[in-house]
Amino acid sequence: MSAPSKAAAYEKIGVIGAGAWGTSLALTAARAGRKVSLWAREPEVVEAIRKTGENGIFLPGIALPENITATGDLAEAVSGAGALLMVPPAQHLRSALSAVAAVAAKGTPLVVCAKGIERGTGKIVTEVIAEAAPGFEPAILSGPSFARDSAVGLPTAVTTAARMDIAERLQASLSHATFRPYASDDLVGVALGGAAKNVYAIATGIVDGMGLGESARAALLARSFAELTRLGIALGARSETLMGLSGLGDLVLTATSPTSRNFHFGQEVGRGRSIASLREPGKPLAEGVETAPALVTRAAAEKIELPIAETVANVLSGALPLDGAIVRLMTRPLKSE
Numbered sequence: 001m002s003a004p005s006k007a008a009a010y011e012k013i014g015v016i017g018a019g020a021w022g023t024s025l026a027l028t029a030a031r032a033g034r035k036v037s038l039w040a041r042e043p044e045v046v047e048a049i050r051k052t053g054e055n056g057i058f059l060p061g062i063a064l065p066e067n068i069t070a071t072g073d074l075a076e077a078v079s080g081a082g083a084l085l086m087v088p089p090a091q092h093l094r095s096a097l098s099a100v101a102a103v104a105a106k107g108t109p110l111v112v113c114a115k116g117i118e119r120g121t122g123k124i125v126t127e128v129i130a131e132a133a134p135g136f137e138p139a140i141l142s143g144p145s146f147a148r149d150s151a152v153g154l155p156t157a158v159t160t161a162a163r164m165d166i167a168e169r170l171q172a173s174l175s176h177a178t179f180r181p182y183a184s185d186d187l188v189g190v191a192l193g194g195a196a197k198n199v200y201a202i203a204t205g206i207v208d209g210m211g212l213g214e215s216a217r218a219a220l221l222a223r224s225f226a227e228l229t230r231l232g233i234a235l236g237a238r239s240e241t242l243m244g245l246s247g248l249g250d251l252v253l254t255a256t257s258p259t260s261r262n263f264h265f266g267q268e269v270g271r272g273r274s275i276a277s278l279r280e281p282g283k284p285l286a287e288g289v290e291t292a293p294a295l296v297t298r299a300a301a302e303k304i305e306l307p308i309a310e311t312v313a314n315v316l317s318g319a320l321p322l323d324g325a326i327v328r329l330m331t332r333p334l335k336s337e
């Protein structure tokens with residue numbers, strides 16, 4: 001057993017992105033005793049928080065304490081912050097990182113809390129940080145955590161991954177009675193688990209929506225974890241990370257709960273809703289939709305086969321009809337487990 005960490009907390013935390021998760025994490029940091037600056041891209045979010053003391057657009061009904069300051073000014077948000085939590089949707093991460101890198105102090109930990117792989121490049125978030133924000137410390141926060149659960153004070157555990165001394169400072173900065181971070185230095189494993197589980201949650205959601213039964217869902221979940229492990233090991237992740245909170249833990253949560261936007265998206269697809277209608281502007285964010293083809297691209301580059309992720313990507317692109325997808329998965333060459 002490792003000794004308890006005595007790392008010093010950062011005094012001020014900046015949160016970049018005031019969606020549901022950004023707002024919930026701002027609350028977590030505030031409850032842990034930090035001074036928090038919460039940056040929102042949309043002026044109406046800043047105004048709502050300032051006027052009403054809550055983010056009625058993304059996390060309604062949750063009062064935000066006074067040690068959270070909302071701002072639309074990025075330079076103000078990053079000023080004096082010991083660490084910056086990056087919480088935009090994953091496909092906007094690169095631009096958000098570049099904007100932050102232009103105004104923040106070099107060496108500041110940039111803690112990516114978004115879950116996804118970059119479409120087009122197949123890059124995981126650590127690689128995106130290295131390219132978009134060189135000279136900053138890469139970090140990730142990920143794990144089984146619905147924004148509203150932790151915001152209302154339900155017990156939540158996540159992993160903070162970074163160089164170990166930084167991971168421990170993040171742990172000290174964010175932990176409180178109902179929020180428990182575990183420190184890790186396996187950034188690749190933590191980044192991949194959080195991203196891939198969204199794709200597999202769409203898969204199990206489809207199976208659920210099609211009414212194929214709980215046995216099929218459990219089989220798919222177990223085979224999804226096998227895929228995630230195969231790719232993770234090829235990328236250099238540790239298997240205990242993939243078995244932990246940010247891998248198996250988040251996969252189990254997301255791939256079995258209708259609260260998950262990804263699982264729900266899959267359910268609606270399985271029930272026959274058109275993918276275009278589910279992706280209209282204003283519809284809930286389902287990160288797995290963009291990450292599915294990105295995951296497949298990355299796996300192909302690593303010469304790893306991911307039949308479930310490929311099937312999800314092909315269904316979402318319209319290349320494979322739903323019935324064909326199930327037949328394709330069930331009629332692959334027989335294998336040993």
Ligand SMILES: NC(=O)C1=CN([C@@H]2O[C@H](COP(=O)(O)OP(=O)(O)OC[C@H]3O[C@@H](n4cnc5c(N)ncnc54)[C@H](OP(=O)(O)O)[C@@H]3O)[C@@H](O)[C@H]2O)C=CC1
Pocket residue numbers: 017018019020021022039040041042043045058087088089090092096113114115116145146147148284285287
């Ligand atoms: N919700 C959850 O339970 C959890 C979410 N996550 C992850 O957190 C990330 C954000 O999700 P979540 O907070 O739920 O999303 P929401 O849908 O609640 O909010 C969207 C957020 O993205 C910002 N945004 C939208 N478009 C852009 C853009 N073009 N450039 C930059 N920022 C943009 C919005 O900015 P603005 O504030 O200005 O409107 C807002 O902060 C995702 O990767 C998700 O997987 C992780 C764990 C839990």
Ligand SMILES: O=C(CO)COP(=O)(O)O
Pocket residue numbers: 115143144145146198201250253254259260261262263285286287
């Ligand atoms: O990441 C999450 C839970 O850990 C949130 O999942 P969804 O984005 O599918 O709602």
